[in-house]
Amino acid sequence: MNTILTIKNLRVEGRPPGGAYVPIVRDVSLSVKKGEVLALIGESGSGKSTISLTAMGFARPGCRIAKGEVWLNGRDIMQIPPAERHALRGDEVSYVAQSAAASFNPALRIGRQVIEAPLWHGRADASSLTQQAKTLYRKLDLPNPDTIGDRFPHQVSGGQLQRLMAAMAMSCSPDLLILDEPTTALDVTTQVEVLKAFKGIIHDQGTAAIYVTHDLAVVAQVADRILVLKNGEIVEEGATEQILHEPQHDYTKTLMAAVRPAPHLLPQPAPAAETPPPVLSARNVTAAYGAVTILHDVSVDVPKGSVVGVIGESGSGKSTLARVIAGLTPLKKGTVTLEGQTLPHNVKDRGRQTLQDCQIVFQMADTALNPRQRIRDILGRPLEFYKGLKGQKRSERIAELLELVDLPPSFASRYPGELSGGQKQRVNLARALAAEPKVILCDEVTSALDTVVAAGVIELLKSLRDRLGISYIFISHDLSTIADFADQIVVMQEGRVVDQGPAEQVFRPPYHPYTKLLLTSVPKMRQGWLEEVQAGRDATPSHLVQG
Amino acid sequence: MSDTPDVSIQQTSTLSRLRLTWTAAIAGFILLIWILLAVVGPWIAPHGEAEIISPQTFAPIGEGGILGTDKLGRDVLSRLIYGVRTTLSLALITTIITFVFGVALGFAAAILKGGFDIVVSRIVEAFMAFPSTMLALVVIGAFGTSQTVLVLTVGLVMSTSVFRVSRALGYDIGVMDFVEAARARGEGTWWILTREILPNCMAPLIAEFGLRFTFSILFLSGLSFLGLGVQEPAADWGLMVQENVGGLFLGSSAALIPAACIASLTVSMNLLVDWFQQRQQGETVLEKIDE
Numbered sequence: 128m129n130t131i132l133t134i135k136n137l138r139v140e141g142r143p144p145g146g147a148y149v150p151i152v153r154d155v156s157l158s159v160k161k162g163e164v165l166a167l168i169g170e171s172g173s174g175k176s177t178i179s180l181t182a183m184g185f186a187r188p189g190c191r192i193a194k195g196e197v198w199l200n201g202r203d204i205m206q207i208p209p210a211e212r213h214a215l216r217g218d219e220v221s222y223v224a225q226s227a228a229a230s231f232n233p234a235l236r237i238g239r240q241v242i243e244a245p246l247w248h249g250r251a252d253a254s255s256l257t258q259q260a261k262t263l264y265r266k267l268d269l270p271n272p273d274t275i276g277d278r279f280p281h282q283v284s285g286g287q288l289q290r291l292m293a294a295m296a297m298s299c300s301p302d303l304l305i306l307d308e309p310t311t312a313l314d315v316t317t318q319v320e321v322l323k324a325f326k327g328i329i330h331d332q333g334t335a336a337i338y339v340t341h342d343l344a345v346v347a348q349v350a351d352r353i354l355v356l357k358n359g360e361i362v363e364e365g366a367t368e369q370i371l372h373e374p375q376h377d378y379t380k381t382l383m384a385a386v387r388p389a390p391h392l393l394p395q396p397a398p399a400a401e402t403p404p405p406v407l408s409a410r411n412v413t414a415a416y417g418a419v420t421i422l423h424d425v426s427v428d429v430p431k432g433s434v435v436g437v438i439g440e441s442g443s444g445k446s447t448l449a450r451v452i453a454g455l456t457p458l459k460k461g462t463v464t465l466e467g468q469t470l471p472h473n474v475k476d477r478g479r480q481t482l483q484d485c486q487i488v489f490q491m492a493d494t495a496l497n498p499r500q501r502i503r504d505i506l507g508r509p510l511e512f513y514k515g516l517k518g519q520k521r522s523e524r525i526a527e528l529l530e531l532v533d534l535p536p537s538f539a540s541r542y543p544g545e546l547s548g549g550q551k552q553r554v555n556l557a558r559a560l561a562a563e564p565k566v567i568l569c570d571e572v573t574s575a576l577d578t579v580v581a582a583g584v585i586e587l588l589k590s591l592r593d594r595l596g597i598s599y600i601f602i603s604h605d606l607s608t609i610a611d612f613a614d615q616i617v618v619m620q621e622g623r624v625v626d627q628g629p630a631e632q633v634f635r636p637p638y639h640p641y642t643k644l645l646l647t648s649v650p651k652m653r654q655g656w657l658e659e660v661q662a663g664r665d666a667t668p669s670h671l672v673q674g
Numbered sequence: 675m676s677d678t679p680d681v682s683i684q685q686t687s688t689l690s691r692l693r694l695t696w697t698a699a700i701a702g703f704i705l706l707i708w709i710l711l712a713v714v715g716p717w718i719a720p721h722g723e724a725e726i727i728s729p730q731t732f733a734p735i736g737e738g739g740i741l742g743t744d745k746l747g748r749d750v751l752s753r754l755i756y757g758v759r760t761t762l763s764l765a766l767i768t769t770i771i772t773f774v775f776g777v778a779l780g781f782a783a784a785i786l787k788g789g790f791d792i793v794v795s796r797i798v799e800a801f802m803a804f805p806s807t808m809l810a811l812v813v814i815g816a817f818g819t820s821q822t823v824l825v826l827t828v829g830l831v832m833s834t835s836v837f838r839v840s841r842a843l844g845y846d847i848g849v850m851d852f853v854e855a856a857r858a859r860g861e862g863t864w865w866i867l868t869r870e871i872l873p874n875c876m877a878p879l880i881a882e883f884g885l886r887f888t889f890s891i892l893f894l895s896g897l898s899f900l901g902l903g904v905q906e907p908a909a910d911w912g913l914m915v916q917e918n919v920g921g922l923f924l925g926s927s928a929a930l931i932p933a934a935c936i937a938s939l940t941v942s943m944n945l946l947v948d949w950f951q952q953r954q955q956g957e958t959v960l961e962k963i964d965e
Contacts, residue, residue: 455854482860486858489851494850495851496852497852497870508859512859512861558855
């Protein structure tokens with residue numbers, strides 16, 4: 128009998144403030160054996176995090192476990208008193224949250240936080256626990272395992288913090304580990320390290336684990352079995368091999384189809400015709416926030432009707448580049464030209480025509496739309512502002528715009544809060560399209576979206592390019608998306624352009640070392656990839672990996 | 675490519691959508707009565723504002739008037755009813771002045787930033803360093819005690835804290851992506867302020883308005899008690915407490931009744947603000963207990 132967790136007929140309900148309860152999770156049953164990794168996948172809102180939390184007998188505020196049994200180590204933890212259930216957490220079952228940066232207390236040293244749970248459960252005294260923690264740090268490949276516990280959370284990188292959080296979760300040697308999107312917030316290069324560390328430690332300790340994610344490629348690396356969820360119900364369950372290669376259910380097939388081919392599986396493209404003259408061009412741009420220089424001497428050309436993809440890890444200056452071109456961040460040196468005209472550095476000094484021709488779309492659709500304005504007003508304002516459309520004409524054009532981004536015209540009277548993430552991102556795009564620009568700067572527009580929704584947005588961008596001849600600067604850290612969509616690629620690292628050229632050249636050998644590092648870090652949809660990468664890395668001289 | 679189905683819009687009455695808790699309902703009821711009295715007071719008050727109805731001063735409840743008489747033999751009930759109007763209207767005007775100054779300067783500082791922000795913030799901090807009652811005493815002492823001076827002084831003194839709140843709100847919301855998007859579109863400062871920032875500050879500002887209103891009632895009553903606020907023969911609750919405080923030793927309740935009225939007004943206002951704030955943040959405490 129080595130089943131650690133069994134959940135039977137689980138039903139979780141939630142309610143809006145002051146509202147009535149509605150079911151979030153319906154009739155879900157699952158079980159996890161010792162040493163097994165079960166992955167829960169699905170879009171946001173599919174209830175995957177909610178299910179993972181119930182494994183601790185916990186529901187978020189405003190939610191309740193309405194029905195069902197949760198058997199952990201042979202007892203139904205929904206039947207035991209809350210105090211006993213509380214004692215289980217961190218002892219028999221522990222949890223790794225999505226954002227380690229938000230979960231660590233910034234005022235306390237890391238070591239103290241890592242050993243907090245076993246200390247609280249009275250497992251051992253502080254000094255012996257610290258020794259155990261150091262062993263864990265070593266297993267997780269953390270640098271300076273003997274001293275890293277003395278640092279504060281802001282003194283280590285995001286990937287290290289995520290691994291430290293795993294150390295915290297493992298410090299009680301729990302029987303069940305819950306990992307809630309632990310690598311979603313990380314760059315691809317960091318993700319590889321963290322995945323490897325997770326996989327190693329789960330294997331070493333023989334812990335059962337629930338891995339929650341929406342990234343199928345990640346799942347392929349770590350999971351033994353996969354549970355596909357949609358709208359709080361189980362769609363399909365099976366071994367990783369089977370789900371990845373022979374999905375049975377239509378929804379699972381859609382999910383698989385939305386995954387883009389890895390960059391170097393791209394077919395050989397036809398040699399490009401002569402590049403048209405650039406519509407937008409940034410020359411030798413240097414920008415800084417105070418004394419910190421973010422961009423060093425960056426030059427980018429956007430030919431008419433083409434897509435320039437900008438890739439790089441977070442902190443490489445991608446977003447700053449877009450902001451400089453839009454005039455939101457002042458540049459120190461260099462010029463930005465639009466159709467041959469040099470643009471003033473500050474957005475305030477630019478003419479209305481220039482502003483109209485170059486639109487920016489922000490990453491977070493949640494914050495980019497004013498929550499107090501109806502969609503009608505959000506889309507209507509640029510129409511009024513740039514084109515002076517009023518009354519009947521304005522509302523007709525709004526309906527056209529909504530149709531353009533595949534939204535029903537009835538959405539005009541809604542507030543952004545009444546839309547889903549993908550719908551908001553479409554409105555966000557429609558607002559840029561309302562100006563009928565020549566260039567759109569897309570700053571990570573698909574990063575916050577689920578695979579299926581993101582694929583829809585990319586399709587939309589493509590069709591707009593083909594129909595309206597719009598050019599894009601498409602900023603992303605997701606290489607698969609860029610490889611599929613962009614004509615030209617700019618690879619950035621620490622504020623400098625390290626590689627630049629047509630997509631087929633950048634993504635084909637011989638690679639620039641940094642591009643190669645990025646490429647090899649994108650998880651593949653097949654099992655065993657992680658081990659191959661690791662073997663490859665160990666053979667590569669380290670100076671190349673460092674870039 | 676399917677998105678989530680239509681969000682169903684709940685068809686409920688206006689009253690139930692307010693999600694009033696019972697504390698808020700009681701507080702709202704009390705406030706409504708006071709406001710009603712302020713409007714129709716002169717027609718239903720049994721006697722005039724300064725009319726002496728009895729030779730007996732500090733008459734107990736039931737003798738002379740329904741609520742007794744004050745130190746000059748005037749009807750306490752009538753003065754109370756006339757006093758609502760003075761107390762509420764002065765407090766309202768003061769709070770409006772507070773907000774016009776505080777919000778305008780606060781948002782200006784948040785948007786213009788730089789030199790303007792530094793200068794205004796330091797001046798405001800200098801004013802905040804003085805105890806507000808002291809500051810008001812000095813100004814009123816220098817300019818005399820007219821209602822105009824009173825309202826302006828209290829309004830300006832209290833606007834310092836509203837300035838801090840709105841400056842912080844302005845800074846917070848001014849860096850949101852939708853404000854950046856408006857800036858990238860080329861919108862002017864006025865549009866950004868009135869259409870993008872202000873609507874998103876309304877909830878905290880309304881809550882702040884309720885609080886400031888309460889404080890200004892207390893502040894004005896306090897000044898009246900010190901003899902620097904509303905002058906006799908006009909009726910004001912704070913003034914009534916001060917006039918009749920001597921009667922306490924004679925067993926008269928003429929000072930206690932207006933004091934209780936001030937308390938009912940401020941407590942109700944606070945309850946309403948609490949309810950509003952919690953409702954904006956999600957669930958109210960009582961709704962959670964209900965669970």
